[in-house]
Amino acid sequence: MSKESKKKISAAPSWLGLTDDRSSFVFLPDRAEIVQEIFELAIGGMGSYAIANYLDQKRVPTFTQSLFWDHTTIDYMLRNRATYGEYQPKSFAAGHKKGIPSGPPISGYYPAVIDKATFDAAQVARQQNLAQRGRKGKDLANIFGGLCSCAYCGGAVIFHRISNVQVLVCEQVLSDSACSRSAWTYKDFETTVLAFLAHPALLDRVGEERKTALLDLVEEIKGLSFDQDRRYARRVNITLLLKQIVAGLIVHSAGNLSVPRHSSAQIRKDMDGRYVEIQLRDGPSYRCISIA
Ligand SMILES: [Zn+2]
Numbered sequence: 320m321s322k323e324s325k326k327k328i329s330a331a332p333s334w335l336g337l338t339d340d341r342s343s344f345v346f347l348p349d350r351a352e353i354v355q356e357i358f359e360l361a362i363g364g365m366g367s368y369a370i371a372n373y374l375d376q377k378r379v380p381t382f383t384q385s386l387f388w389d390h391t392t393i394d395y396m397l398r399n400r401a402t403y404g405e406y407q408p409k410s411f412a413a414g415h416k417k418g419i420p421s422g423p424p425i426s427g428y429y430p431a432v433i434d435k436a437t438f439d440a441a442q443v444a445r446q447q448n449l450a451q452r453g454r455k456g457k458d459l460a461n462i463f464g465g466l467c468s469c470a471y472c473g474g475a476v477i478f479h480r481i482s483n484v485q486v487l488v489c490e491q492v493l494s495d496s497a498c499s500r501s502a503w504t505y506k507d508f509e510t511t512v513l514a515f516l517a518h519p520a521l522l523d524r525v526g527e528e529r530k531t532a533l534l535d536l537v538e539e540i541k542g543l544s545f546d547q548d549r550r551y552a553r554r555v556n557i558t559l560l561l562k563q564i565v566a567g568l569i570v571h572s573a574g575n576l577s578v579p580r581h582s583s584a585q586i587r588k589d590m591d592g593r594y595v596e597i598q599l600r601d602g603p604s605y606r607c608i609s610i611a
Contacts, residue, residue, distance in 0.1 A: 332401045333382035334432060344430055351432040353379060354402060357393060358433050361441045362478070363558055364460035366448045367393040373555060397445060400424065403438045404431035436490065437465075440477055447480075459554040460485065462509065462561065463568060470571040470596070471579065472498050478505065481586060487570060492586060497579035501572040501587050507611040508595070512568065513540050515597060515607045516561075526601040529564055536560040569596040 331337060334350040353374075360370050371388040374381075381388055400407065406428030409418030460478060467476035469489040479488050479502070486502035515521070516533075517540045525533050539553045539560065546553070574592025589611065598604045 332399065332429065334396075334402075335429060346430055346432075350382060353382075354396060354432045357396060358402070358437050358441050359464045360555075360558070361397050361448075362437070362444045363462060363464035364444060364448065364478070365555070367391075367397065369459075369551075394445075397441050400438070401429050402431070402433050403435045404429045436475060440475070440490075444478075459551060459558065461487075461505065462554055462558045463487070463512070464558065466561065466565060467568045467570050469498065470569045471573075471576055472496075474498075476568075476570045476572075481588070484588070486588060487572070488586065489570075489572070495582050497582045499573040499576050500580040500582075500584045501576075501590050501593070503570065503572045503593055503609075504589050504611075507589060507609055508570075511607060511610050512595060512597065513557075514610055515605065516540065516564070524601075524603060525564065525599060529601060532560050532563040536564060564600060566598045566600045569598065571595065 331344060334347060334354045335344045336347045337343070338345055357370055357374075360373065361367075365373070367390040370393045371390045374388045379388070381392075383392075396402065404427050405424045407420050407424045408422045410421040411418045464478070467487060468474065469476050469491065472489060472491050475490045476487050477490055477493075479486055479493060481488070481502060485505040487505055487508050488502040489498050491498040492500055492502070517537050522530065522533060536557060539557050542553050543550065543557075571594050573587070573590045574594065589609070594606055594608045596604050597607050
């Protein structure tokens with residue numbers, strides 16, 4: 320056995336398997352999907368305790384012999400750069416059980432289960448969670464994690480705070496690229512999309528196999544307004560049901576924008592004419608104008 324393959328075996332993250340000759344890593348699709356879901360939930364505002372509880376409730380099997388998910392495992396996974404393929408060589412000098420970084424990280428060492436942008440978004444969400452609500456973070460601020468993309472550049476539209484207002488904004492805008500320099504107040508966006516999905520006429524437009532999910536979704540949406548105790552559980556459910564019904568949300572936060580704005584321009588909130596294109600999994604897309 321070569322030195323290289325030995326190293327691979329010892330460093331394999333729990334969501335990857337090894338080929339029969341134990342020389343390279345392979346995807347374990349079920350586990351990769353769980354890791355992706357954990358990142359989505361974290362980006363949506365769930366803390367590691369809440370994610371562990373949630374996975375237990377759904378009886379998602381752990382990656383070890385353990386019967387239950389542990390928040391430290393979740394937190395470790397969310398901070399682990401191996402999720403997007405990076406490997407940090409370590410030296411194990413006396414007294415350092417976990418090893419200390421030695422040399423530059425190697426990218427593309429593991430098959431990536433998420434991309435770097437998703438990893439970075441999760442770090443931002445973790446920091447916000449730790450800063451605002453402590454480690455038990457029980458609020459689910461964004462129910463559209465992983466669903467929104469920018470109509471102008473195709474990039475991800477992410478949950479963010481601009482001078483203490485929660486907004487959805489194109490990632491390019493935050494990285495000081497040009498794009499639209501516009502943001503959509505989160506609350507307004509959520510109200511708009513949920514009102515559309517709760518409309519009775521939609522039931523006739525989705526395929527048979529999605530009707531149950533849509534009915535469940537409508538019930539959870541309606542419950543939000545009168546049932547504060549179950550608010551958190553309802554929002555988690557909505558997040559999951561949304562993914563069964565909606566393939567993507569294309570955000571036109573500046574309406575029919577013709578030219579990108581200069582990267583130094585101020586970010587404008589809630590521009591007139593803004594709309595979101597709701598793509599249903601069954602095919603049709605609907606243009607949905609802000610109802611604020
Ligand atoms: Zn954009």
